[in-house]
Structures are given as structure tokens and as C-alpha cells.
Amino acid sequence: MAGMVERNGAGTIISHVGLIFGIAIVCFPIYLAIVASTVEQKDIVSPPLPLLPGGHFIENYKKALLSGVNIPVWRMLVNSTIMAMGIAIGKIVISLLSAFAIVYFRFPLRTFFFWMIFLTLMLPVEVRIVPTFEVIANFGMLNSYTGLILPLIASATATFLFRQFFMTVPDEIAEAARVDGAKPMRFFFDILLPMSRTNIAALFVILFIYGWNQYLWPLLITTDPEMNTIVMGIKQMFPSGDDLADWPVIMATALLAMLPPVLVVVFMQNLFIKGLVDAEK
Amino acid sequence: MEKRVTFKGWLLPLLLITPQVVVTAVFFFWPAGQAIYQSAFIPDPFGLKSQFVGWGNFQFIFTDPYYLASFKTTAIFSLSVTIVSMGVALWLALMADRIIKGAATYRTLLIWPYAVAPAIAGVLWLFMFNPRIGVVSWYLDKIGYDWNHVLNSNEAMLLVVLASAWSRISYNFLFFLAGLQSIPKSLVEAAAMDGAGFWYRFRTIVFPLLSPTTFFLLVVNIVYAFFETFGVIHTITAGGPQQATNIMVYKVYSDGFVGQDLGSSAAQSVVLLFVVGLLTILQFRYIEKKVHY
Amino acid sequence: MTTISLKDVKKSYGNLRVIHGVSVDIHDSEFIVVVGPSGCGKSTLLRMIAGLEDISEGEVCIDGKVVNHLEPMDRNIAMVFQNYALYPHMSVFDNIAYSLKIAKTSKAEIKQRVQETAELLQLGDYLDRKPRQLSGGQRQRVAMGRAIVRRPSVFLFDEPLSNLDAKLRVQMRLEIKRLQRQLGITSVFVTHDQVEAMTLGDKLMVLNDGRVEQFGTPVELYQKPRSIFVAQFIGSPSMNIVPVSEGHRLPNGAVVDHAVPKPQHTGELSLGIRPEHIDIEPASDVRFLIEMAEQLGANTLIHGVLEGSSAPLVVSLPGLHTLESLDASIGLRFQPENCHWFDTATGDRL
Structure with a gap:
């Protein structure tokens, strides 16, 4: 009688789907931040933001680390x-x-x-x-x-x-x-x-x-x-x-x-x- | 509870405890005393001398509509943060508890937001909901809703609640999951064999057994919403618009440092002191009797 | 060459006195066992000798020198604890070597002495292991090694065998005895197990409620117990104590055999007789109603009551017997030379 509590079949699938959905919501703000940190300012000021990361990763991070806004x-x-x-x-x-x-x-x-x-x-x-x-x-x-x-x-x-x-x-x-x-x-x-x-x-x-x-x-x-x-x-x-x-x-x-x-x-x-x-x- | 074995001497232990006692005295008790002392005075604008007013500052703040509004704002804010965050966390934990394979991976993916500072969470959510460039506000606009938390009080409150709740989900998830995993599986299985459905089992078995965890999280989350969300408020709304998100902690800061109204800020600090005391007592009652109700 | 003497040693916690004046002289190389029920103060007494517990009144002398105010390390004692108290994060080698390191012994000497000790205890192969990787018996040996390596003048043992299973306990008991003989170190051993006490000790101190009931050799304690408490505590199965009324009558009315010497005493009397000192005597009018038989192999313990009363009695008969092989009621004879008389009120021997 193991697995009595809907451990198998539909219950498990629903749980997986629910968790993945939950994780997607929890991770969404971070994902957006990753995307935003790899595009140019012009991509951001003309919404919507692209859904895939851009090609300015090195440029943006270098700028942040070495010069920043007020201070590197x-x-x-x-x-x-x-x-x-x-x-x-x-x-x-x-x-x-x-x-x-x-x-x-x-x-x-x-x-x-x-x-x-x-x-x-x-x-x-x-x-x-x-x-x-x-x-x-x-x-x-x-x-x-x-x-x-x-x-x-x-x-x-x-x-x-x-x-x-x-x-x-x-x-x-x-x-x-x-x-x-x-x-x-x-x-x-x-x-x-x-x-x-x-x-x-x-x-x-x-x-x-x-x-x-x-x-x-x-x-x-x-x-x-x-x-x-x-x-x-x-x-x-x-x-x-x-x-x-x-x-x-x-x-x-x-x-x-x-x-x-x-x-x-x-x-x-x-x-x-x-x-x-x-x-x- | 005392140890049977002890070392002799009194000088060494005094030396050992001195650093903590000094730091505690200088940075906890002295400032707390100062707060109480200052709450009875109104300094003149040049800070040269101050005038004793007794309960004056308290009388002032408790008749100040802004302060009273801040009370209400704080209550709405902390309750909303607690309910949203705990609700989502419980939902995730219930599903994670039912999974055998891959549970560790899900846990890893869900706990790391704990490490994100509330202030950073604020920046992330601000970016999503920025009225001019935010992704979410853009899509909301597409479906005909004009999002502008900079002007709209309710939207501002909703945004700080969401950001604050988001950064607390991991913590609540971990404790709920641990609580669920400590419930004997045989109990739930017995109920399942009796033909109880998922919701019925949850209401009659799981939730009652989870109540100590729930109560603990309730108190801890309210404490969090009261004090640690400062960063979220400061980055997203700075208490605005029209004081709509000016929670008590933020008001102590803005009145004291921005408004330079030291007497009132000190009186507010003292009020907060009482609130913390109350919450701490609640917390200890929980620790005292870690029981199922 | 070490002697220990306790002079009217007392211990109180606040108003509660737990040791009521213990005086005893322990000679060089002697193995003394302090035995008593739990809570009798035996561990406290040991810890006072060790210097782990303050002495409220009286003096503890080691080699004639008062050590009341010396730290444990300055008394040159070594102690083996009940739960071994090994340092969990240190290897066996480091556990044994720790006291030498503190004493700033040279590296070479530490190595040599630890090796020697390990050989003595057959721990040579385990020196790199951590305590949690050892069996109970091995941990016990490490604890012994930690004590031996310092070459102390006194060994103190605080119920060191009580966490071992029965078989290992017997084995370690012999090992401790052998080591103590070999090293000739004055030792005090605390236990609640009277069998352990009888087999290990040169002398036994029976402690009850913070008072010394009797101090003497195991044979003395067995043959001439000074009180009902000692009589019942020493020996297994324990001594029968039968109340005797006016006219030397047993509870069922039978008169005690005329061959048994009677004390000149007026108060209530109790007769003590060990189960192994009772014989079957079909003609006797001391009738015994059998209720149960425990076959131990070499002998059989018969439990029952004196017929016509509810006074319980245990009789040990050599060889194997069963309820069926015995009559339901048998006559008994108490060996006159092995009868003990006690004052019921005070419990003292008469």
C-alpha cells in the first residue's frame, strides 16, 4: 500500500507542474535582471524588454565594476x-x-x-x-x-x-x-x-x-x-x-x-x- | 539549566564577557536610553538647547493624523506581507512534500532568494513595475490597465507588499517544508485509506499538526515586515505617494534624519520599542510551549 | 608509594548534606571499591578526591599532604569516566597524549609513552582513529590509556564499566584488575554493581545515604555484614531477612532451631540467612511453600513463602530442580553457623 497518498500518477505530475510554475514566478524578477544587465539602455527605454539576454554582458559589467555611477x-x-x-x-x-x-x-x-x-x-x-x-x-x-x-x-x-x-x-x-x-x-x-x-x-x-x-x-x-x-x-x-x-x-x-x-x-x-x-x- | 562543572575564578570570566557587555551597553542601552530621554524634549532648530516637554512628544504623535495613519499603514502592510508570503510558501511546500524524486533540486531553486537583500528585491520589483519602462506595467498597459505606483497609493502599497513577500518566500518555504516532513506519514496515509480527500486531510490533519510552525512563522514574519522591509520601502516608494507606504520604521527614519524632528522621532522609537517588546514576548510564548494545539 | 586518607569528609549543597563525614585510610597499591545504590553519594566522594568537587568539611590527604585546595592536575591523579569522556574531535593518539602535551613533555617522549600505553592496552592499530570509529570496549581502553599514560599516583574510576554489555564488562573487569596489579597504582573504583565490587576490590566501602555502612575485605562483608543494608546489598541473590518475634518464633510460628546461637537482646529481632545457607530437612517444622524455581545451571533458586505466613524466602539448592521434581511444601534447615542476627529497629548487627 505504499504510495497511498497520491505519490504516483496525476498527483505527482500536478505537484511538479505547480512547483515549476512557482519557481518560474519566484525566479522571474531575477531573470529579468539578467536580461536587463546584458542589453543596452535603448533596448530598455523602448519597452517591452526583449525576453532573451543580449550581447552586452561584458560591457555592462565592466562598466559597473570599474566606473559605476558615483563610485566603481x-x-x-x-x-x-x-x-x-x-x-x-x-x-x-x-x-x-x-x-x-x-x-x-x-x-x-x-x-x-x-x-x-x-x-x-x-x-x-x-x-x-x-x-x-x-x-x-x-x-x-x-x-x-x-x-x-x-x-x-x-x-x-x-x-x-x-x-x-x-x-x-x-x-x-x-x-x-x-x-x-x-x-x-x-x-x-x-x-x-x-x-x-x-x-x-x-x-x-x-x-x-x-x-x-x-x-x-x-x-x-x-x-x-x-x-x-x-x-x-x-x-x-x-x-x-x-x-x-x-x-x-x-x-x-x-x-x-x-x-x-x-x-x-x-x-x-x-x-x-x-x-x-x-x-x- | 545549569552546568555542574565550572572553572574557578571570577576575573577571567569578567574579561571574557566584557567585549559583549561593552558593545551592548554602548550601542544598545545607551541609545535606547537616549531615545527615551530625547522623547521628553524638543530641541531648538539649532540644536543648541532643548526644551523639556514631558509627554508632549507622545501627545503630539498620538494626535498627529500622519502618525495614526502610519499605524494603519503598518498594520495593513505587515498583515498583507505575512499572508501573501506564507500562503505562497505553504502552497509550494505542500507540493514539494509530495515529491520524492528531485525534491532537493526544487529546494535549491526555491531557497536562494533568501540571500537577496530586501533592498535589492525592491530594485528588481521596481524595474518590473516601472511605469515608463517596466515589463509588467507595459503588459498591463496592453490589456488596458494604466499602472502607476508613483501616483497611485493602492498600487504603491501592492508593489511594496509583493516585493517584501517575495523576498520572504524562501524562509517560509523552508520552515513549512520541515514542518510538513516532520508529520508522520502513517497519519496521513491512514486518513487516505479511510477515504479522506486531499483537502479534507489538509484541513483535519496536516494543518492542525502544522500549527506550531505556522504560529512561529506568523510572529517572525510580522517582525520582518515591521523592521527589515525598510530597504524595500526606501528603494521603491520612499514612503509615498502621500505617505501611503510610510510604515512606522520608515517614519522614524524620515522624521529623524530627513525632517530633523528629533523629539518626535525619539518618541516614535520608544513606541516601536514597546511593539518589539510585545512581539518578543509572543515569540517566547511560542518557544516556551512548542506544542500542538 | 601512595596512600590516601579521608578525615571526616563532608559535603553539602546549601543546606542539603550529601556526605555525612567519611573517614578512611587507603594503603599503597590498594584497590578500593566504593559501592552503593544510586544517589548514595559515591560519585560525589570520588569527585572530591579528584578535586572536581569542593570539600565542605574535613580533609583529603594524598601521601599525607592535604590536597583540599589543589586543582585536579596538581593531585597527580587520573580518572576514568562513566561515559569515557573522550575528546570527540581528537584521534586516539591525541586523546592519550593530551595531558602530556599540556605538561609540555617532549614530542619524542610523548610518542614513546603513548606507544607503550597503546601496546599495553592493545590499541596499537587504532591510534589514528577518532573515538566515534571505535567500539565501546575500545573506547573504554582509550579512556584507560589516557589515565595510564600520565603515570599517576592514584587511579580514580567512576562507574567505568556501566555502559558496556554484560560480556564485555566481565572482560574489562579482569583487564582493569590485571593492569592495576601490574602497575601497582593505588585505585578507587566506584560502582553500583556489587558483583563488580566483590571481584575487583581489595577492600570495599559500602556507602548508603552519604554514610559508610561498612569498610572491609569482600570476605568480611560477606561473612560478617555489619547491618541489614550491607547484608542485603552484598551477595547475590541477596540475604533473606526474616522477622523473629517473642520466643524466637518465625512469622509462621515455627521456633528457630535450638542450634542457632541467640543474641541477648530485648528489641525486635531479624534473622539473616543467605539462600545458599539453607538446606532441605524433611523432618524440620520450618515448612516452606514453593512458588517458583529459577534454574541457573549450577544451582536453582527456589522462591516461596514460609508456610502459614506471607514471609517471602529464597533458597538456593545445588543442581537442577523444577517445581515438579520438588514437593510443594518442604522442610528447611538454616545452617546455624551462617545465621546473622540484626536489631530490626536500627538495622545493626548483634
């Missing part, structure tokens, strides 16, 4: 990479350290600090933009990588994730290490870190995407185009007023902007899904 896109890619890596690594490092302290030590104010970190779950950057901006401005961190990264690296989520994981490490492992003569930091580096590598990798994937896709924060604190990240920089490529935007270059930039995180998701799919599920637990 390669520069924004570099900025985005630094910001995304900085946020992901920074969050992981400070969260690992604080989770280690909270789980493996008893010290004054431990509970207080725990709740303090916990409360930050309730304070997304969007809620406190103006005062946070002022803090960064007072520190002279506008238009700096530090200013882009630092306010975003405190993360209750990562701390909790590592705390949960550390809790599942058997007590005996830490005791064995103590009997073997390992001091706390030795235990941390030799045993706890290597045991956490899958969790770290999964979290890195999620946090890299989070960092790369930041929009509002870079928009506020990078007034110098040299410091723009690619995700926020795209908006700056649109002309003010009624001038026509340089769509082929903008679309090439949009595709360049989504390429790194998309590659990460597709090629590290299992880590990505693990990270996503862990982070929401």
Missing part, C-alpha cells in the same frame, strides 16, 4: 565584504567568549549580564537609529569600517546559540580536561572550539548574509561614496529627479550584489539550513 562597484564590493566578514566574525567571537563565561563560570553579576544580553533581542537597530547614529558620530566613526561593524556585532542570538550548544557538551569532557591539566582557556581553544566548528560554520553563513544585506545602517553612516556598501549603494545609483536611470549598469550591480550571498546559500545549503533553524530555536 568593485569598491562597494570590497566594503560589503569587509562589513559582512567583520560583522560575522565579530559576532561569533564575542558571542563565543561571553557564552563560555556564562556557561562555565560562576562570577559576580553573571545573571545581570545574562539578562542584559538577553534584552538586546528586543532592540533591533531600526528602533534606535537616531541615538545610535549620534553615538557613532560622537566617536568620530562615521564613514569608517569600525562604525559600520561595531554597533551590529552585539548579538543575543549568537550568544544563546552557543550557550545552548555548550550546555549539551557532556560535563565529563570538561572534567577530563581539568584532570588532564587544561586551564580554562586551554580547554576553550583545544576542546570547546573544535567541538563547536559545525555550529560556528552554520552561524557564519547566516551572519554573513545578515551583514552583507544590511541596508539602513550603512545608509546612515556612510556619507562618503567611497565607503558605500553595494546593497545600499544601488539606491544611490538612481538619479534624482526625472532623469532616466542607467538600468543595464544598475541591474548588473544588483546581480553582483546578490551573487556572494546566493553562492553561500547554494553551496553551503546544509550549513545554511542548520544555521537558520538553530538561530530561530
Whole structure:
């Protein structure tokens, strides 16, 4: 009686057709962007857009990467990479350290600090933009990588994730290490870190995407185009007023902007899904 | 839950936790405190001194028709985004769950839009619906519909909802699929043998068992629509036309940075703080009792 | 040459006292087994010797030196854990070598000592494997190797065999005993399994509810249990405890054999008699109603009650018997020299 639930025949075909239709809809905006990034401006301003890619792929991408609109896109890619890596690594490092302290030590104010970190779950950057901006401005961190990264690296989520994981490490492992003569930091580096590598990798994937896709924060604190990240920089490529935007270059930039995180998701799919599920637990 | 084993000493753990505590204090608590403090003042235009007004800013925003309209806009926007995105994702997940061969390929093709930033999603949808050159608006024109979201409030709202929902489909799809796959196949098969049709099975077995996932996604999606859609709004409509898409987060930004009305912006931040608090509590209630209803 | 002595060691968690003053002297090269039911505090006691648990009161001395405030590593002890506690990401070699690396031993010496240890434990072929690629018995050996390689002065074992299947447990038991003899290292072994305790220990400490019930050789504990608790805990099947009333009457009214020495005691009495110390005596007026027979091979355990009462009794008869081969009711004789008397109220031996 296997396959009882319409696993065969019509049911399956309907499912396949439905999925392909759904994927077509989901992918349609991207396909259009690919087409737009391979044609000339004149093909775009006289609608409708051709349905097949044109022959200006190299030309458009070269123009985007090397000259862009305000600033070459390669520069924004570099900025985005630094910001995304900085946020992901920074969050992981400070969260690992604080989770280690909270789980493996008893010290004054431990509970207080725990709740303090916990409360930050309730304070997304969007809620406190103006005062946070002022803090960064007072520190002279506008238009700096530090200013882009630092306010975003405190993360209750990562701390909790590592705390949960550390809790599942058997007590005996830490005791064995103590009997073997390992001091706390030795235990941390030799045993706890290597045991956490899958969790770290999964979290890195999620946090890299989070960092790369930041929009509002870079928009506020990078007034110098040299410091723009690619995700926020795209908006700056649109002309003010009624001038026509340089769509082929903008679309090439949009595709360049989504390429790194998309590659990460597709090629590290299992880590990505693990990270996503862990982070929401 | 506490660990039995601990290391001795208090200096080392304090040093270990210091980076996180400092960053949290400087970039979370200090600004949040500032927001609360500033919400009680009106700075003079030159920013030299500010005048204490107590609840004045709150009284102002809660009588400000624009702010009240923003409440309504936010509610309509987030509900629409949540329903559209979850609906499409559930539909896709139900079909993917029934497929044995090729399921992995479909999954790969459906999850990558998660990696596309909301702001980039905004640009893509803006391109499709651009009144002058957009492909979709051109075809709409062919069938006699004049699409112009730059002027038409409803069309603007529809467009930001679609773009925001689109960029969330992957996430919802993944969680729905995982939820569906965790439902014991024997249950569904037993119902099928009893002669229950697909929709009947879905209503009486699948959907009730899926309800924890659904509730979780509901809260997470509302949080997303409230805060993370800033990029979509900013790239497509910038809150317009006539404030039709000016959701609360966007208004905090536009009043604070564009309008330089710091007192009002701070008061709005504080209101948002409460909203986040409420949503977080909801989320925790879910985590607390991950149960089937 | 290592001795361990505990002087009135106590442990409390807040107001809850879990160890009520344990004093014991362990001589050099001795193998001590701490045995007791789960929750009796035996692991806590071991962990206090190891330095993994603070000592609330009293002193732990190793070689005459108080070690209360020393870190585990400074006590020169090695410990084998119940779930082995192997580092999952390290090879067998690295697991065994870890403590030497921390002690900054030279590479050459580490290699040599790990090799030696591996030979001793027949782990030579597995040094490159990860713990998850090993069987339960092999993991147990790695855990042993990790302890041996440091040449500690004390071995501590925390129920190291309880995760193994029955056959492997017997095999590893012998192996541990052999290694301990060969290396001559003072050892403390915690278990809840009294058979393991009897076969391994030079001396046994029976712990109950945080108190030492008895400390002595396995034979002493078997022959002269100091309390009902020890009497029932040591030996398998466990000792029968029969309440005896005024006039030395058994629950069914029969009078205890005049050959059995009687204590001078006024309170309630209990008579202890091991199943293997009961013989069939057709003429006896201690009648036994048979309910069930368990054939163990060399002997048969007969379960039943004293006729005319509901007092249960187990009798072990040599050879094979079945319910059919025995009469439904038989007469019994308690071997007088193997009868134990206890005060029912306190449980103490009389």
C-alpha cells in the first residue's frame, strides 16, 4: 500500500507542474535582471524588454565594476565584504567568549549580564537609529569600517546559540580536561572550539548574509561614496529627479550584489539550513 | 539549566564577557536610553538647547493624523506581507512534500532568494513595475490597465507588499517544508485509506499538526515586515505617494534624519520599542510551549 | 608509594548534606571499591578526591599532604569516566597524549609513552582513529590509556564499566584488575554493581545515604555484614531477612532451631540467612511453600513463602530442580553457623 497518498500518477505530475510554475514566478524578477544587465539602455527605454539576454554582458559589467555611477562597484564590493566578514566574525567571537563565561563560570553579576544580553533581542537597530547614529558620530566613526561593524556585532542570538550548544557538551569532557591539566582557556581553544566548528560554520553563513544585506545602517553612516556598501549603494545609483536611470549598469550591480550571498546559500545549503533553524530555536 | 562543572575564578570570566557587555551597553542601552530621554524634549532648530516637554512628544504623535495613519499603514502592510508570503510558501511546500524524486533540486531553486537583500528585491520589483519602462506595467498597459505606483497609493502599497513577500518566500518555504516532513506519514496515509480527500486531510490533519510552525512563522514574519522591509520601502516608494507606504520604521527614519524632528522621532522609537517588546514576548510564548494545539 | 586518607569528609549543597563525614585510610597499591545504590553519594566522594568537587568539611590527604585546595592536575591523579569522556574531535593518539602535551613533555617522549600505553592496552592499530570509529570496549581502553599514560599516583574510576554489555564488562573487569596489579597504582573504583565490587576490590566501602555502612575485605562483608543494608546489598541473590518475634518464633510460628546461637537482646529481632545457607530437612517444622524455581545451571533458586505466613524466602539448592521434581511444601534447615542476627529497629548487627 505504499504510495497511498497520491505519490504516483496525476498527483505527482500536478505537484511538479505547480512547483515549476512557482519557481518560474519566484525566479522571474531575477531573470529579468539578467536580461536587463546584458542589453543596452535603448533596448530598455523602448519597452517591452526583449525576453532573451543580449550581447552586452561584458560591457555592462565592466562598466559597473570599474566606473559605476558615483563610485566603481568593485569598491562597494570590497566594503560589503569587509562589513559582512567583520560583522560575522565579530559576532561569533564575542558571542563565543561571553557564552563560555556564562556557561562555565560562576562570577559576580553573571545573571545581570545574562539578562542584559538577553534584552538586546528586543532592540533591533531600526528602533534606535537616531541615538545610535549620534553615538557613532560622537566617536568620530562615521564613514569608517569600525562604525559600520561595531554597533551590529552585539548579538543575543549568537550568544544563546552557543550557550545552548555548550550546555549539551557532556560535563565529563570538561572534567577530563581539568584532570588532564587544561586551564580554562586551554580547554576553550583545544576542546570547546573544535567541538563547536559545525555550529560556528552554520552561524557564519547566516551572519554573513545578515551583514552583507544590511541596508539602513550603512545608509546612515556612510556619507562618503567611497565607503558605500553595494546593497545600499544601488539606491544611490538612481538619479534624482526625472532623469532616466542607467538600468543595464544598475541591474548588473544588483546581480553582483546578490551573487556572494546566493553562492553561500547554494553551496553551503546544509550549513545554511542548520544555521537558520538553530538561530530561530 | 545549569552546568555542574565550572572553572574557578571570577576575573577571567569578567574579561571574557566584557567585549559583549561593552558593545551592548554602548550601542544598545545607551541609545535606547537616549531615545527615551530625547522623547521628553524638543530641541531648538539649532540644536543648541532643548526644551523639556514631558509627554508632549507622545501627545503630539498620538494626535498627529500622519502618525495614526502610519499605524494603519503598518498594520495593513505587515498583515498583507505575512499572508501573501506564507500562503505562497505553504502552497509550494505542500507540493514539494509530495515529491520524492528531485525534491532537493526544487529546494535549491526555491531557497536562494533568501540571500537577496530586501533592498535589492525592491530594485528588481521596481524595474518590473516601472511605469515608463517596466515589463509588467507595459503588459498591463496592453490589456488596458494604466499602472502607476508613483501616483497611485493602492498600487504603491501592492508593489511594496509583493516585493517584501517575495523576498520572504524562501524562509517560509523552508520552515513549512520541515514542518510538513516532520508529520508522520502513517497519519496521513491512514486518513487516505479511510477515504479522506486531499483537502479534507489538509484541513483535519496536516494543518492542525502544522500549527506550531505556522504560529512561529506568523510572529517572525510580522517582525520582518515591521523592521527589515525598510530597504524595500526606501528603494521603491520612499514612503509615498502621500505617505501611503510610510510604515512606522520608515517614519522614524524620515522624521529623524530627513525632517530633523528629533523629539518626535525619539518618541516614535520608544513606541516601536514597546511593539518589539510585545512581539518578543509572543515569540517566547511560542518557544516556551512548542506544542500542538 | 601512595596512600590516601579521608578525615571526616563532608559535603553539602546549601543546606542539603550529601556526605555525612567519611573517614578512611587507603594503603599503597590498594584497590578500593566504593559501592552503593544510586544517589548514595559515591560519585560525589570520588569527585572530591579528584578535586572536581569542593570539600565542605574535613580533609583529603594524598601521601599525607592535604590536597583540599589543589586543582585536579596538581593531585597527580587520573580518572576514568562513566561515559569515557573522550575528546570527540581528537584521534586516539591525541586523546592519550593530551595531558602530556599540556605538561609540555617532549614530542619524542610523548610518542614513546603513548606507544607503550597503546601496546599495553592493545590499541596499537587504532591510534589514528577518532573515538566515534571505535567500539565501546575500545573506547573504554582509550579512556584507560589516557589515565595510564600520565603515570599517576592514584587511579580514580567512576562507574567505568556501566555502559558496556554484560560480556564485555566481565572482560574489562579482569583487564582493569590485571593492569592495576601490574602497575601497582593505588585505585578507587566506584560502582553500583556489587558483583563488580566483590571481584575487583581489595577492600570495599559500602556507602548508603552519604554514610559508610561498612569498610572491609569482600570476605568480611560477606561473612560478617555489619547491618541489614550491607547484608542485603552484598551477595547475590541477596540475604533473606526474616522477622523473629517473642520466643524466637518465625512469622509462621515455627521456633528457630535450638542450634542457632541467640543474641541477648530485648528489641525486635531479624534473622539473616543467605539462600545458599539453607538446606532441605524433611523432618524440620520450618515448612516452606514453593512458588517458583529459577534454574541457573549450577544451582536453582527456589522462591516461596514460609508456610502459614506471607514471609517471602529464597533458597538456593545445588543442581537442577523444577517445581515438579520438588514437593510443594518442604522442610528447611538454616545452617546455624551462617545465621546473622540484626536489631530490626536500627538495622545493626548483634
